[in-house]
Amino acid sequence: MTSTEHRKILVVDDETQITRVLRTSLSSHAYDVRVANDGETALEIMKDWTPDLVITDLSMPNMDGLELTRRLRATSKIPILVLSVRGEERTKVQALDAGADDYVTKPFSMVELLARVRASLRRIPIPDEAEPAKIEVGDFRIDLAAHKVLVREKEVHLTPKEFDLLVYLARHAGRVVPHRSLLASIWGGQSTEQVEYLRVFVGQLRKKLEPEASSPRYIVTEPWVGYRFDPGND
Amino acid sequence: MTSTEHRKILVVDDETQITRVLRTSLSSHAYDVRVANDGETALEIMKDWTPDLVITDLSMPNMDGLELTRRLRATSKIPILVLSVRGEERTKVQALDAGADDYVTKPFSMVELLARVRASLRRIPIPDEAEPAKIEVGDFRIDLAAHKVLVREKEVHLTPKEFDLLVYLARHAGRVVPHRSLLASIWGGQSTEQVEYLRVFVGQLRKKLEPEASSPRYIVTEPWVGYRFDPGND
DNA sequence: GCAGTCTTTACGAAATCTTTATAAAACCCT
DNA sequence: AGGGTTTTATAAAGATTTCGTAAAGACTGC
Numbered sequence: 001m002t003s004t005e006h007r008k009i010l011v012v013d014d015e016t017q018i019t020r021v022l023r024t025s026l027s028s029h030a031y032d033v034r035v036a037n038d039g040e041t042a043l044e045i046m047k048d049w050t051p052d053l054v055i056t057d058l059s060m061p062n063m064d065g066l067e068l069t070r071r072l073r074a075t076s077k078i079p080i081l082v083l084s085v086r087g088e089e090r091t092k093v094q095a096l097d098a099g100a101d102d103y104v105t106k107p108f109s110m111v112e113l114l115a116r117v118r119a120s121l122r123r124i125p126i127p128d129e130a131e132p133a134k135i136e137v138g139d140f141r142i143d144l145a146a147h148k149v150l151v152r153e154k155e156v157h158l159t160p161k162e163f164d165l166l167v168y169l170a171r172h173a174g175r176v177v178p179h180r181s182l183l184a185s186i187w188g189g190q191s192t193e194q195v196e197y198l199r200v201f202v203g204q205l206r207k208k209l210e211p212e213a214s215s216p217r218y219i220v221t222e223p224w225v226g227y228r229f230d231p232g233n234d
Numbered sequence: 235m236t237s238t239e240h241r242k243i244l245v246v247d248d249e250t251q252i253t254r255v256l257r258t259s260l261s262s263h264a265y266d267v268r269v270a271n272d273g274e275t276a277l278e279i280m281k282d283w284t285p286d287l288v289i290t291d292l293s294m295p296n297m298d299g300l301e302l303t304r305r306l307r308a309t310s311k312i313p314i315l316v317l318s319v320r321g322e323e324r325t326k327v328q329a330l331d332a333g334a335d336d337y338v339t340k341p342f343s344m345v346e347l348l349a350r351v352r353a354s355l356r357r358i359p360i361p362d363e364a365e366p367a368k369i370e371v372g373d374f375r376i377d378l379a380a381h382k383v384l385v386r387e388k389e390v391h392l393t394p395k396e397f398d399l400l401v402y403l404a405r406h407a408g409r410v411v412p413h414r415s416l417l418a419s420i421w422g423g424q425s426t427e428q429v430e431y432l433r434v435f436v437g438q439l440r441k442k443l444e445p446e447a448s449s450p451r452y453i454v455t456e457p458w459v460g461y462r463f464d465p466g467n468d
Numbered sequence: 469g470c471a472g473t474c475t476t477t478a479c480g481a482a483a484t485c486t487t488t489a490t491a492a493a494a495c496c497c498t
Numbered sequence: 499a500g501g502g503t504t505t506t507a508t509a510a511a512g513a514t515t516t517c518g519t520a521a522a523g524a525c526t527g528c
Contacts, residue, residue: 089343096349109323115330122422123357145409147456160458393473457483
């Protein structure tokens with residue numbers, strides 16, 4: 001689990017040169033970046049990916065930046081930064097009054113742009129309390145936000161990895177989870193071979209959660225396959 | 235609610251030529267305008283006149299625009315627009331990271347400036363149901379406006395950063411707040427890696443708030459993740 | 469220069485993660 | 499059923515990272 005925490009930025013421009021630069025710079029500053037080449041595609045992307053900020057060019061095929069800005073403002077307060085070669089006062093005013101938060105003319109300084117992005121993002125609240133925040137299965141109550149775990153009404157303290165492991169198991173309660181899945185989800189991509197980690201941590205978890213660690217009742221071993229989480233009476 | 239329909243703007247600049255133009259233009263666009271010639275005077279004015287937006291120059295006697303920006307940001311979210319002859323990237327970034335919302339270089343287009351003012355003002359809620367000026371959780375009573383904190387009926391003096399930190403924690407009471415969130419919200423801008431700041435300030439806060447600083451009860455650390463604020467019996 | 473605050477550094481203490489070793493358990497085969 | 503092989507459980511030592519704290523340095527306004 002543990003979604004990347006990073007702020008999401010949608011870049012809308014038909015010049016691939018620009019989008020490439022932006023993507024690279026923004027990514028390297030820990031933003032999640034996606035690119036659209038016109039306004040329509042942008043709206044399409046936003047149907048299932050809500051960015052925290054939009055950077056858009058003005059002149060584009062299909063739907064230009066001005067229209068995109070209006071469309072977005074109709075339903076959302078997301079910060080919009082317009083980036084355009086056009087420097088005329090009239091154009092700027094038009095964009096700003098359409099709902100843009102900032103207007104930067106090309107060519108632009110990347111460093112300045114980043115600062116302006118930060119300034120805009122500062123204005124919107126960090127989207128934290130969105131998630132389901134709680135898992136309740138059987139004898140377990142897991143509060144994701146507070147990082148707390150209750151087993152049979154008793155609180156137990158878990159380390160981050162232990163916590164992640166339990167959460168993953170709890171999310172797949174009743175099903176057998178293969179070693180590889182567990183490893184991948186908690187230690188990430190690479191070390192999917194270090195099954196020893198799992199053993200150690202499963203052991204630790206059992207010690208903390210099970211009434212009798214010697215005969216596990218919650219975390220059941222499925223030899224050669226993985227582990228199954230059995231949360232108890234529902 | 236005795237509010238003049240008009241939005242209030244404070245202009246801070248030592249060049250009377252500039253302030254005259256701004257005052258005239260802004261007034262004719264139905265803003266309430268006041269002028270200060272330096273940062274100190276600006277703060278003085280704001281003691282009994284809270285503007286909706288501040289337009290400030292950078293270089294001024296007594297207190298420059300950068301310092302003014304920092305001071306304001308320490309206690310308020312009011313939009314700040316910096317207006318300066320200085321066009322260097324470094325200066326802009328500095329101002330924006332200090333908390334400015336926009337940066338316009340002189341000479342400027344009045345029409346564009348007005349558009350940017352509108353854009354900034356659009357972002358803040360009409361000061362009516364803005365935010366509760368008080369946070370009350372557990373043993374804590376925090377008065378945002380007066381910058382005062384009561385713990386178990388006893389007042390404690392906090393520095394601005396300590397105060398910000400506590401407020402942020404209190405607003406997320408019960409949840410684990412990741413280091414990154416805390417850093418981003420209080421130090422803003424880039425420094426989301428300086429976890430040392432946090433340690434120092436959390437230590438300071440504990441010393442001032444906790445009955446026994448050695449075994450914290452309010453500000454609990456969740457190793458490797460962040461801190462959780464536990465305000466006590468509700 | 470002084471007071472208050474913020475920044476930076478340093479280091480021992482604490483917590484967590486990784487690695488290793490060994491014994492027990494599960495499986496497979498004849 | 500018994501021997502051999504692979505997998506699992508557990509403890510414990512070792513390495514690494516993070517935490518708490520104090521204290522020195524820097525900046526600001528007075």
